[in-house]
Amino acid sequence: MSATMNALAAQAVTAAEPLLPWAQNGGSAEKACAPGEPSIACRIVWNVSNDDFTRFYRTWLDGPLNTTVTIVITLAIALLLRNIAHRMITRVTLRMAESTMSEKVRERSRTAFEGSPALLSQRRAQRARTLGSVLRSICSIVIMGTAAFSCLGVIGLNLTPVLASATVIGMAVGFGAQNIVKDFLAGLFMLLEDQYGVGDFIDVGTAKGTVEAVTLRVTRMRDVNGVVWYVPNGEIKKVGNESQNWGRTVLDIPVDITEDIEKVKEILQNTADALASDPHWDDLVLEEPSVWGVQELAGNALVIRVVLKTAPGKQGDVARELRERVKVAFDEAGVTVATPTAPA
Incomplete structure (x- = not known):
């Protein structure tokens, strides 16, 4: 140039x-x-x-002034290009953070976007900020690094030993900090693939809880007991996300083995249907409940399974409410809840 x-x-x-x-x-x-x-x-x-x-x-004077002018022009062009790139990246990431889904898309994908609008906005904004920061850093390193090498060439410095030394130092630093590099790469791909975000309830094997913050190096989450966990992204081999798309409440109800199976199934179906049609709960139950039938014969108990498709992350709330309603319905119908006996 x-x-x-x-x-x-x-x-x-x-x-x-x-x-x-x-x-x-x-x-x-x-x-x-x-x-x-x-x-x-x-x-x-x-x-x-x-x-x-x-x-x-x-x-x-010719040599020093000519060299100085060339360096100044090179740095000015590099700074201009860097600022333009930063502005473009900032504009794109802000658009990502502030974008909203159309009502048609939201209705078509209802199960995928349940949750607090404020929480979804916070998750989208944090993801956009992190990606923007990474892209701006990459642009700065590439542009200013190229300008720096150009300036060294103008001065007349032999770049071969400099590049050789930089390569050796880079290999040494990379070997010593390979875990940090691993964390950053894992965090970058996790953000790009949107595996989880702020507000999601996830299970990473070593910890399980609600995500409070996501950075390129570490994920911060809080479990049900209030303990905050900091998990390096490179150590997350697999992650289970209970807050994406939809969830499922699976309830196994044990009753006395002498009870009429069809009667119990009818009570469970009616109770689950009443929950799904309740104005306070119909937004959380996405499909009609289903009684799958006898799941297990355990000693003196019949275990009957009830399944409800729920909004993501709401499985526990729906399960607790359904248990309460089943208890009331069983008491009214005279159905005895049994304790399954473990096989000998």
Whole structure:
């Protein structure tokens, strides 16, 4: 880029030289700035000065000033490009953070977007901020690194040993900090794939709880007992997310083995249907409840399974409410709840 600019400027100065007074007197920049090809700065000095001063300038000032001007122009262009890239990235990430789904999309994908609008907005904003920060850092490193190497080349520094040293140092740092690099890469892919976000209830094996913050290096989550867990992203081999798309409440109800199975199934179905049609709960139950039937024969108990498809993360709330209603319905119908006997 700098070579192209220098060539264009040199052509412009050369084209103007025949019209200037010193050229008409038989002089030339090539003679005044000898030895070597005249620089742009030396040509300009020759065109506004005389041969004696031009020779002095060529001997003592041309090299340092030309180098300084080239470095300043290179850094100015690099800063301009970096600012433009940062503005574009910021604009895109802000649009991501502030974007909203149309009502048609929301209705078509109802199960996928249940939850507090404020929580969804917070999750989207944090994901956009993190990705924006990563992209801005990458742009800064690439652009300013290229500019720095260009400036070193202009100064005349031999870049081969510098690059060799940087490679060795980079390998040493990368080997020593491989866990940190692993955490960052895992966090980056996790954000890009939107595996989980703020407000999701996840199980990472070593911990289980609600996500409070997600960074490139670590995930912070709080379990049901209030304990805060900091899990490095590189240590998360697999993650179970109970808050994406939809959930399922699976309730196994043990009753005395002498009870009428069809009667118990009818009570369970009616109770679950009443819960699903309740105005306070119909937003959380996404489909009609289903009684799957006898799940297990355990000693003196019949275990009958009831299943409800729920909004994500609401399985526990629906299960607790259904248990209470089943207890009331069983008491009214005289159905005895049994304790399953473990096999010998």
